[in-house]
Amino acid sequence: MTKSKGSIKAAFVVAFMVCLAEIPATAQTAAARPATINLPRTADGKPNFNGIWQVLNTAASDIQDHSGQLGMPPGQGVVEGGEIPYQPQALAKKRENLANRLTADPTEARCFLPGVPRATYMPYPFEIVQTPDSMAIRYEFAHALRMIPVNGSKHAEGIPPTWMGDSRGHWEGDTLVVDVANFNDQTWFDHAGNFHSDALHVVERYTMTNPDHVLYEATIEDPKVFTRTWKMSMPLYRRVDKNVKLLEYECVFYLQEERYKNAPFK
Amino acid sequence: MKTAAVLIAIMLLASTASAQSATSAPVKASTSARLSDGQPNMQGLYTRSGVKALEAEPPFNPIDPGDKNPLSVSNRGDGLGPYPRIFGEGGNVLRGQQARVQRPTGIIFPADKKLPWRPEEDAKRRQYLLDMNPPKDLRHIELNSRCALPGLFEGEDGNNPYTILQPPGQVVILYDYNHTSRAIDLNRREHLGKNIRLFMGDSIGHWEGNTLVVDTTNFNGRVAYSREIPYLSEDLHTVERFTVVNENTIDYEVTIEDPKLFTGPWKVAGAFARASKDVESLEFACAEGSQTLQNIFGTPPAR
Numbered sequence: 106m107t108k109s110k111g112s113i114k115a116a117f118v119v120a121f122m123v124c125l126a127e128i129p130a131t132a133q134t135a136a137a138r139p140a141t142i143n144l145p146r147t148a149d150g151k152p153n154f155n156g157i158w159q160v161l162n163t164a165a166s167d168i169q170d171h172s173g174q175l176g177m178p179p180g181q182g183v184v185e186g187g188e189i190p191y192q193p194q195a196l197a198k199k200r201e202n203l204a205n206r207l208t209a210d211p212t213e214a215r216c217f218l219p220g221v222p223r224a225t226y227m228p229y230p231f232e233i234v235q236t237p238d239s240m241a242i243r244y245e246f247a248h249a250l251r252m253i254p255v256n257g258s259k260h261a262e263g264i265p266p267t268w269m270g271d272s273r274g275h276w277e278g279d280t281l282v283v284d285v286a287n288f289n290d291q292t293w294f295d296h297a298g299n300f301h302s303d304a305l306h307v308v309e310r311y312t313m314t315n316p317d318h319v320l321y322e323a324t325i326e327d328p329k330v331f332t333r334t335w336k337m338s339m340p341l342y343r344r345v346d347k348n349v350k351l352l353e354y355e356c357v358f359y360l361q362e363e364r365y366k367n368a369p370f371k
Numbered sequence: 372m373k374t375a376a377v378l379i380a381i382m383l384l385a386s387t388a389s390a391q392s393a394t395s396a397p398v399k400a401s402t403s404a405r406l407s408d409g410q411p412n413m414q415g416l417y418t419r420s421g422v423k424a425l426e427a428e429p430p431f432n433p434i435d436p437g438d439k440n441p442l443s444v445s446n447r448g449d450g451l452g453p454y455p456r457i458f459g460e461g462g463n464v465l466r467g468q469q470a471r472v473q474r475p476t477g478i479i480f481p482a483d484k485k486l487p488w489r490p491e492e493d494a495k496r497r498q499y500l501l502d503m504n505p506p507k508d509l510r511h512i513e514l515n516s517r518c519a520l521p522g523l524f525e526g527e528d529g530n531n532p533y534t535i536l537q538p539p540g541q542v543v544i545l546y547d548y549n550h551t552s553r554a555i556d557l558n559r560r561e562h563l564g565k566n567i568r569l570f571m572g573d574s575i576g577h578w579e580g581n582t583l584v585v586d587t588t589n590f591n592g593r594v595a596y597s598r599e600i601p602y603l604s605e606d607l608h609t610v611e612r613f614t615v616v617n618e619n620t621i622d623y624e625v626t627i628e629d630p631k632l633f634t635g636p637w638k639v640a641g642a643f644a645r646a647s648k649d650v651e652s653l654e655f656a657c658a659e660g661s662q663t664l665q666n667i668f669g670t671p672p673a674r
Contacts, residue, residue: 147539148407153536208674218550218656232554234543236414241545243552248520250550252534252652267654269550351554353569358519359420361664365509368668 119367144279144313147235152313154233154240157344157351160321164226167297168337183226183337189299195330202298210296216247216356218268220292221285221307222323222337224249230344232351239282240274247356253283260286266303268292281311299333302329317343408539410557411581413615416650417533421641422524422623424477427484429599430497433504434513448497455496480638487635499601514595516662518657520551520570522594523587523625524639525611531655532646542576542583542613549657555585562588568605570594580643583613596627619645651672 145153157245163171163180169187173179191199202209211217212227219227229245240253255274264271270285285307293300319341326334406412478484503511515525531547542555555576563573568591576585592605607629614622621643628636665671 145425217658234536234541234554235538239414239536241534241543241552243534243543243545243554248549248551250545250552252545261651264653268656268658269654327543347560348563350556350563350568350573353520353571355520355570358517361509361517364671364674365664365668368509368664368671369506370669370671 142315143336145316147237149237151235151237151276153235153283154281154311154313154319155235157232157349158319158341159230159232159344160224160226160228160339161342162339162340163228164337165223165228165295167302168226168295168299169297171297173250183339185336185338188335190332190335192330192332195300199298199300202293202300204298206296206298210298211291212293213296217291218247218249219244220268220288220294220344221251221270221272223292223294224251224269225309225321225323225341226339229354230349230351243351245351246354248353255281260284266290270305270307279312281309283309283311285309300330301325301327304329311341317345319343334335378394382584385671406537406539410537410542410578411583411615412537413583413613413621414535414537416646416652417621417643418646418650419533419534419623419641419643421476422625422639423597424639425597426478426486430500432599434500434598461612464588474640474642476640477644478637479624479640480636486637487633492632496601500599509664509668512664513598513601514593516667518549519593521546521548521612522590523553523572524530524596525594530637532650533643533653534652535643538646542585545652547652547655549655553604562586565589568592572609574605581615583611585609585611585613587611595672603627603629606631613643 114160147153147155162183163178164183166177166180167182169182169189171177171182171326189199194243208214212219212223218224224242224244225233227244227246231242231244234241234243238254238256240255242251242253244250245302249268249269249273253272253274255276257275258273260271260273264287264291268285268289268291271287272283272285274281274283276282286305288301288303288305288307290301290303290305304327306326308324308326310320310324312320312322314320320335320338321341322338324334324336325331395554404412406414444582478486483486499511503513506512515521525548533547534545536543539559540556542557544553544555546552551571553571553574555574557576557578559575562575566571567589569589570591570593572587573589574585576588578584587609588607590603590605592607593602594607595601596603607627608643609625609627611623611625614624616622621642624638624640625640626636626638627633
């Protein structure tokens with residue numbers, strides 16, 4: 106009896122150590138995600154991004170490091186390397202935007218569509234809708250919407266510039282890569298006045314690191330405004346609340362209700 | 372030690388099994404009749420027709436775009452017409468394949484198209500329409516002009532297509548019109564709590580054979596059915612039936628119950644026709660929603 110008890114204890118120790126060996130180290134980059142994390146997958150074998158996601162940072166206020174102020178929580182920046190490489194005349198424009206942001210921020214002051222990637226890190230949830238040929242992202246903020254064909258199609262030609270860009274997706278292994286072009290120059294990257302021109306080109310990468318987290322990276326290219334490409338990155342967190350559902354934040358409607366409540370004026 | 376070997380073997384088998392299911396042959400879902408979760412496949416780009424229709428004896432509508440109406444915006448004579456035609460009010464223009472026209476569309480119940488209005492509510496909405504042009508106040512502006520979400524009935528017949536996507540457990544309808552979208556949850560049985568009010572309502576659905584049945588509540592009392600019915604109440608409850616007829620056609624029927632405004636339900640029928648290959652989905656940002664009111668009322672006081 107004593108001998109078999111010892112054998113069972115040894116078996117548990119070995120089994121426990123095998124399990125420990127399979128637990129990945131915490132600081133993993135996307136490329137080094139161990140194959141043993143089992144992601145939810147769709148019928149066509151891709152990581153299943155369907156669901157509601159949201160950021161937990163304050164990039165919408167300022168994508169760079171910022172201290173707290175009344176009404177604005179502090180945040181560590183999402184810009185890799187910290188610097189946004191403005192051309193000199195563009196830096197002056199950023200400073201002017203910052204000074205005028207209460208009336209000049211197209212999204213906060215006027216409820217215009219936030220563009221990409223700002224829509225990702227607005228402090229509102231968004232829903233990824235994924236099918237094999239076609240994806241969409243529905244944003245609670247201002248019911249912004251992006252359609253993302255994943256069918257090998259190229260950017261549309263001969264259409265006017267857009268607020269949310271023309272998105273075309275493809276897979277690189279388990280990473281969803283979305284190429285976004287044909288922007289207008291009407292959106293800002295944040296409430297701190299960081300901005301772009303109509304030459305903006307964004308490449309997003311969505312990499313699911315475990316079932317409830319996505320590493321989101323956005324490479325920014327705009328030869329009219331910046332001296333080189335630069336990149337933002339941040340985690341997306343799955344909203345696992347019971348019965349969670351995207352609701353409506355009808356920014357334009359609320360703004361109209363406030364500004365025109367005593368209409369007519371003339 | 373035999374027990375340890377069994378434990379290790381079990382864990383290795385478990386991880387191998389998952390790896391095998393992840394690498395099994397991919398399903399090309401887009402052309403199959405059934406999707407991976409069993410839903411009939413009705414995905415694609417469609418144009419809608421027939422849903423917006425006049426009731427019998429419609430009230431005088433000062434917003435009407437008809438050329439005969441001296442108050443209509445297209446006859447203002449200040450160069451702002453033909454505003455309604457730009458937004459496709461001129462009729463049901465199907466750019467896609469022609470939907471079948473054998474079925475009746477528009478209001479199909481009651482058959483005489485006389486909606487069962489509560490008389491006092493009918494009187495209120497007729498007065499409301501008169502107060503819309505010139506608009507008495509902000510409330511009497513059409514929601515379409517404000518770029519508000521259209522609810523289930525507005526959203527353009529013909530000129531702005533609809534995209535239907537069906538990830539597992541959902542039917543998602545994306546409107547080009549004002550970049551609207553609806554997510555119809557197939558796995559939820561209860562609506563949201565009654566204090567959440569939405570322009571698009573809260574939709575839960577289930578399949579009955581080839582018919583998607585969608586039950587929607589939690590409306591906010593602001594969405595219109597049409598120009599002549601400029602609002603439905605918070606008590607609105609709709610049941611829609613989307614029937615996959617063939618690979619190019621979805622028949623649509625909606626039962627509208629609004630006990631605050633009507634003494635009984637009424638039904639509307641329409642259809643979705645798969646769009647032809649040259650129809651594209653384009654951005655409809657509706658940025659005018661921030662300018663139209665200033666044009667109508669003048670500049671508001673500074674914030």
